[in-house]
Amino acid sequence: MTLGSGEMFVRAQVHPGRQDELNELNESFNQMVEKLHRLIDEVHTSELREKELVIKQRETMLKSMQAQINPHFLYNTLEVINSYAILENVMPISRMATSLAALFRYSITNDSEKVSLYEEMKHVQTYLDIQKERYEHLTVQLQWSWDDLRYIQTLRLTLQPLVENVFRHAYEKHERYPEYIAIQGEPTPKGYRVTIIDHGGGMDASVMEKLNLAFRSSSETEYSLPGKEHDEDHRSGNVGLWNVHQRLRLSFGEPYGLYISSSSSQGTCMEVQLPAIIGGNEDAKNDSC
Known part of the structure; x- marks a missing residue:
């Protein structure tokens, strides 16, 4: 093999x-x-440490925000609200307090993040129970087998943000x-697919293409995400999708993560590919959006 073949670490013959x-x-x-090989390894190690530091900083920030709320005070307050609602026979408030x-x-x-x-x-x-109390005419369709879900692995707080x-x-x-949201779950040869469907305003084809390109890439930065600086709300939504995708990809590797099918x-129609805890399911369905 020669250097011209593209192999960076080819060795010359020494007698x-x-x-x-x-x-x-x-x-x-x-x-x-x-020496080049050692330098590349050092750069790669340095990048990994930097990424770990960013993740730890985000986790620290999340824990700090969580610590600002005393859980016992919150639960006791909600229990009082629930009790008053039951006494006054205002069941929607009781249901919302319990769900909250x-x-x-x-x-x-x-507990463990996984x-x-x-x-x-x-x-x-x-x-969704809370949202149904807020939006009287909201239609929610949930289609999956609860037994299947016990053998599929994900991360805490990945689907709810989506x-x-x-x-x-x-x-x-x-x-x-x-007016409408559907969540469907089905086994696939790679694990399990969760599909989230809505009847909302959607996104431009170019935005969908850029997001899917980012999801498929090996890059771990958010700088290539679509969204203009003056539309911070738009970009924050894309960053939210990206963060969920990256959490899944960093924890489980490829091919797991997000994909916008339409x-x-x-x-x-957005798909989330997740791994099985014990093996896969060869009897996977092939239909999707």
Whole structure:
């Protein structure tokens, strides 16, 4: 193999005992290659440490925000609200107080970040229960097998931000009433696919293409995400998607993460690929948006 073949760490042939100029040149070349190899390893190690530092800083910030709320005070307050609501027979308030308590309890639990999809879906269902109280005509369709979810792995608070993103950016941003959201789950040969569907305003084809390109790339920076500086809300939504994708990709590797299969003025279909805890399912369905 030669250097011209594109192999960066090819070695020149050195003949032991020979003292000619060509042999010395080959030895110098090999030393240069070894030094280059060490430098690349050092740069890679430095980048990994920098990324770990950024993740730790974000985790510290999240924990700091969580610590600002005394959970016992919050739960006791919600319990009082729930009690008064029951006494006055105002059941919508009772349901919202109970759901809100469950929502906060899941959000600030200090358990392992990795959870089963069953736990995360229960949390999403609680979040949607609150939204259904807010939006009387909201249609919610949930299609999956609860038994399947116990064997699928995800991270705490990955799906709920995506569902929340639907209300903020698919509906509120386009000044539309939240009328429909569906969440479907199905096994795939690679693990499990969760699909989130809405009937909101969607996004431009160019934005969808750039997001999917970012999701497919090996880059771990958000600078290539679509969104103009004057539209900070738009960009924050894209960054939110990117953060969820990166958390999944860093924890589980490829091919796990997000993919937007379609988006238009009629709505958006987003897919989340997750790994199975124990093996996969060869009887996967092939249908999607």
